[in-house]
Amino acid sequence: MGKTAINKSSLTISENGQEKPASSKRLEVLKTYKIYIGGQFPRTESGRYYVPVNAAGAKLANVCLSSRKDFRDAVVAARAAVSGWSNRAAFNRGQILYRMAEMLEGRKAQFMEELIQQDSTRAQAEKEVTLAIDRLIYYAGWCDKFQQVFSAVNPVASSHFNFSVPEPTGVVSIIAPQSDSLLCLVSVIAPVITGGNTCVALASETKPLCAVTFSEVLNSSDLPGGVVNILTGKPGELASWFADHMDVNATICCEKDSSMQKMMREKSALNLKRVTFYDKINWYSEEGQSPYFIMDTQEIKTTWHPVENIAGAGGGY
8 A cells, every 4th residue: 555645734733622723833942041150051959940021021031040059159169269360460351351342242243132132222232232342341451450550658657668459359249230131230240350359140130131141251251160150030039148148258239229238238247248339320321430340349458568767777978
């Protein structure tokens, strides 16, 4: 007997006992965006995820819903990276930030498309990506200069040289602006790592796409694993851990929620963290970049060096 060819268009699907033709509409496969910890892209240990939607109700992606354990793992990675990153030559840190800008420029079209998916117009998306690239270049230039600008030789009434110099604080936790996907995240991370710190950042909950893609840029930019760690999830769930973890040295919060700010002040006091709030900054203007943002996560070390008191020793001609 001859074989009969099956016509795909004639296939039917049985649903509740009723036959209906197969749908010709393709089911879109949503990308799964992972978190970024220690230079790796793990899934959240909680196994949870959420699906953000844009203004039109379109699903954007499967995004990890990070947990307290994810944050702890990120802090461990950030702490391990502090010594190597802070001891690198400042010029080399500048090279790496410039490389980030190069990689971001090369993927400009992808970032623009993700911003458009998240309700930006094409003109807004292009402006945001361009500003993010320029901001990385701005801080790359400051890597080997801010020490000279903010250091000092202090006059003292004794036989000493007295120097004050900025040094990295250590591990910084960051609650990034939730209303923005890319530029604001770059604007708060860049000055932190410019100064030799490492960080753990929580990206926008509703607009996470560019933040996760930015971690792919970091991974291909010679940045050592653990210097920047990016989590996705709910600020209301994770903010308290960002503030009271005892191995975090400073916290940056960009949210205007007064109750969240109060909570972060109280919990940060447990180990005397430095807490900074960037809730009134227009990141799209000139005030969105400044070497003073670098100093927000620096400590000042003062060194006394004894010297011979020539006059007191009776020196003369």
